[in-house]
Amino acid sequence: GSDVIADSLAYNFKTKKAEVWPGGSKEGGGFVRGGQMKLNENKEGFLKGGIYTTCNDPTHVHFGIKISKAKVLENRVVTGLAYMFIEDIPTPLVLPFGFFPKTSKRANGIVFPSVGEDAQKGFFLRDLGYYLGLTDNMDMTVRGSIYTNGSYDLGVSSRYLVRYKYSGNFSFNYSNQRFGEEGTQGFSNTKDFRVLWTHTQSRQGTGENFSASVNAGTSSYYQNTGNYMPLPNRFNNTLSSSISYSKTWQGTPFNLSAALTTNQELNTGSLYIGLPA
Numbered sequence: 001g002s003d004v005i006a007d008s009l010a011y012n013f014k015t016k017k018a019e020v021w022p023g024g025s026k027e028g029g030g031f032v033r034g035g036q037m038k039l040n041e042n043k044e045g046f047l048k049g050g051i052y053t054t055c056n057d058p059t060h061v062h063f064g065i066k067i068s069k070a071k072v073l074e075n076r077v078v079t080g081l082a083y084m085f086i087e088d089i090p091t092p093l094v095l096p097f098g099f100f101p102k103t104s105k106r107a108n109g110i111v112f113p114s115v116g117e118d119a120q121k122g123f124f125l126r127d128l129g130y131y132l133g134l135t136d137n138m139d140m141t142v143r144g145s146i147y148t149n150g151s152y153d154l155g156v157s158s159r160y161l162v163r164y165k166y167s168g169n170f171s172f173n174y175s176n177q178r179f180g181e182e183g184t185q186g187f188s189n190t191k192d193f194r195v196l197w198t199h200t201q202s203r204q205g206t207g208e209n210f211s212a213s214v215n216a217g218t219s220s221y222y223q224n225t226g227n228y229m230p231l232p233n234r235f236n237n238t239l240s241s242s243i244s245y246s247k248t249w250q251g252t253p254f255n256l257s258a259a260l261t262t263n264q265e266l267n268t269g270s271l272y273i274g275l276p277a
Contacts, residue, residue, distance in 0.1 A: 037072075045072035052082075053115060062087055063115050063123060065095075084115065086123050093125065108132055111143060118226070120179060122148035137162055151177045153225065168199035168212075177224045192221040207248035207255075214241040216262065219269040239264040 038046045046069070053064025063086045070079040079098040084091045098110060113128035129143030138160040145153040157171035173194045180186040194217035201210040216239060222228070244259040261274040 046070075047072060052112065063117070065115065066090070067098075070098075084125065111141065113145075118147060120149075121151045121177070124148070149178050151175075166199065166201035166210075168197065170198075171196045173217075173221075173225075175221065175225045190220060190224045192218040192224050194218075194221045194227075207250055209246045210244070212243045214243070215239045216241055216264060219264065219266045222266070237266045239266065 050067045051064045068081045082095045084093040111129035113125045124147045126145040132140045140158045155173040161167040175192045197214040199212040241262045246257040248255045263272045
């Protein structure tokens with residue numbers, strides 16, 4: 001379970017129940033602060049009036065999600081009504097309930113967002129999503145981010161693996177960003193996307209191999225979204241992709257190979273495509 005820091009604690013040795021007054025615990029990338037928690041003999045916790053936040057100010061929580069009540073179990077947290085607030089002012093963003101798994105094992109559940117402020121786009125809920133363990137060989141995560149100036153991001157990612165056959169990762173992100181005040185000369189509305197795909201496939205005994213490393217998207221994606229460019233491309237401002245296929249017919253002199261490569265210059269927007277000579 002999570003470590004809990006409390007101002008005061010009352011424990012009944014006879015009933016094995018406890019009450020904990022304002023304190024906090026770390027959950028993922030944020031903190032649960034304040035409120036009152038009761039613990040029963042089954043190690044179940046009942047939280048009332050807590051706050052989930054990524055604000056690290058120890059004296060005052062400037063933004064976060066106010067949780068009316070929640071039941072905290074060993075491997076999951078179930079909440080009642082919750083709403084986002086900024087500088088003690090509630091916003092219209094209300095969640096009627098929440099279910100958050102607390103386990104390293106594969107389990108479907110909500111991905112809790114981070115809360116903060118962007119200098120250009122305002123306050124945000126970033127990477128609110130849902131995780132799906134589709135099968136033993138494949139999973140999927142859907143995420144979204146919203147900003148108070150109307151900007152938003154949507155993304156889906158998946159991992160897959162079939163032992164001794166193939167494995168890979170795939171992600172697609174779409175971004176709609178607004179800068180400045182609508183109706184003014186400095187206003188702009190940009191739409192960008194990014195695709196990342198890695199795939200390795202080797203069918204043993206068939207002489208057949210296929211691999212892909214795709215990193216593509218609009219040239220302004222990283223600039224407009226504020227995301228970091230992948231490390232290998234950070235110094236040359238280039239997105240590179242390659243797809244290759246080969247086939248060898250055993251017992252014969254015949255073989256086939258094909259490859260496609262692309263290089264995308266982010267500074268100029270130019271795209272170079274390479275084919276086998």
